[in-house]
Amino acid sequence: MHLIADAIVLSVRAHGEHGAVARALTRVDGVQPGYVRGGHARRLRPVLQPGNMIRGAWRARTDEQLAALTPELLHSRAALHHAALPAAALAWLAALTTAALPEAQPFPRLFDALSGVFDAIEAAPSARGWAGSMARYELLLLAELGFGLDLSACVSTGASDDLAFVSPKSGAAVSREAAAGYEARLFALPAFLIDGGPAEWPDVLSALALTGHFLTRDVLIDRRRDPLAARERLMARLQRAVA
16 A cells, blocks of 8 residues: 545544554545554654644555555644634544544545635634534535435425424424424524525524434444534533623
């Protein structure tokens, strides 16, 4: 195996006294793990921070062997780790992507979307500028893994207009008329998830409640539940930001 690709660092854990095992998302070759010699030492720790864009060179004698990874920093997002809310968002999105995606399978749309969310977090003065794109990323991840929500038409009537709710069981949209009397049992469907328009805070929180339900039910199960703690911390910070 010999792979050279630009990648987003997702996770790093110490391995031995100075080494580290890093996982990074490439556009064409998916999540790629690699052992970084000296990765836990002072010189490389700033390079391997989650969210950073690197150019990685992975080398291994066989596909079954853990590759040796040599990283070159292309773009640092270190500043995000020093602001509480951006740091919480970055930690959650990196942890979610690490836990959810199988290794070595291509997810180019997720690579582009995750890079876009991180760019938005860097550019925006507050969470109001990027929280909506984070909800869209979660929705896309569900779809890419085969758990996509059907927001195209009402599951009861087949109508495509006045869609206002989502069934927590089927993940399908429900029109306002069909939901009459059952609103409390359904998730609100924010319009920006359908039309791509601007997202106000109440809509963002509704969207994150919706995606969080299906991520917990369908994706972050068994041993992959650990990232949910990062999401809880993020949601608590978002709630405080809204208040």
